Amino acid sequence: MLNTLIKNWQNNIFANAWIINTDNSDKALSILLKFCNKILNHHNDAVFHQDMILVKRRSMNGNSNDKFITVDQIRDMLFFLNKTPIKSAIKIAIIYEAEYMNINSANCCLKILEDPPINRYIFLITTKFASILSTIKSRCHLLTQKFDHCNNTALAAYSEVEYQNLINMLNAQTTKIQLEFIQKIKSMQPNSQEWYKFGQACMILIVKSIRYKVGFKEAKDHSNNDCAIAEMRVIEKISNTNSTEELVQKYDKVSNILYNTSNVDLDVSNATLLILSLMQNQLNFHENNN
Structure with a gap:
């Protein structure tokens, strides 16, 4: 530095x-x-x-x-x-x-x-x-x-787990998986590492969608083809139904909710629902989901 x-x-x-x-x-x-x-x-x-x-x-x-x-x-x-x-x-x-x-x-x-x-x-x-x-x-x-390189590796691994859980939830064919995911997030303590990692997983997904939207293709991980297919299905859905400007706005909204929860007078439960609303309803994930 x-x-x-x-x-x-x-x-x-x-x-x-x-x-x-x-x-x-x-x-x-x-x-x-x-x-x-x-x-x-x-x-x-x-x-x-x-x-x-x-x-x-x-x-x-x-x-x-x-x-x-x-x-x-x-x-x-x-x-x-x-x-x-x-x-x-x-x-x-x-x-x-x-x-x-x-x-x-x-x-x-x-x-x-x-x-x-x-x-x-x-x-x-x-x-x-x-x-x-x-x-x-x-x-x-x-x-x-x-x-702290060791700690960064651990956090990155945890983030990957939360990211994949988010992808699985957004691809779920039934509401049971979605409700279980929501209850898990709502049970987290305010400002905990888990809470931040959940929000960061949402932001990572939006960033990948922005990159896809403007023509950057992410390197594919073929170690788990089912996961890669599920991720691409979500990313394509997001990029096809939102402009780049809309995606940037959603990124900023999730970021503001995540890091300024007390400032915008939201408890963790309500903030969780609002983030999931941005990630799910406004992005139309389950519209004609086949």
Whole structure:
């Protein structure tokens, strides 16, 4: 991560906005601060540079109950970026745990990214890349830094299980399998790993459908032909009944429900039903299902 940032900076191909997708926000922040101090020519790591701002949930400081990064914090960040640098020619803003931006703060951030001030650099650090608005993603350079490779492998395997369960449910010929699946999801604890993996499985399916819609063909896994056929049946159905724009909107809706459940005043049960509605009814999976 550090070498990539330095190389881009030295080659004058440095983007104004970055998303750092990681599995450890603290480690990623530590590396990022080393880079920022280097380009700011700052040699005292114990003191925060005057031309750099760190935006994070106020609750992390122990003096607030804010669960999210607020729109006022993002506006303060913009005010900071628009001011003249004090000690260098550039200014830097870091949004720590960017997945905690609510819809208002995310939209405010998007406006900044659409027209960033000159010589200003914005970094978003997140462990939940899927929760970031697709419009924000499109305006940032993505840098992925994973630290716990063993844990990532385990999570990927679990995600594959949930993904296949979702495919099986959507291909089910009877309501029994669907109801069993729904009851399983509704029994999960709020904000649990299982809950997030369910939503991520939905988003993976939508992303694959978007890729299929625009002409990208996924490599086929012939180890289980029945699974591959079931998956393709669902993907073809989605891509044939939705425009690319509609699929992107559905992705954003599922993401917002998944990661902002408390913000949109939904309990897990209702959020589950709403996601399944997006995945099933609005996508017309069982229309003329043969």
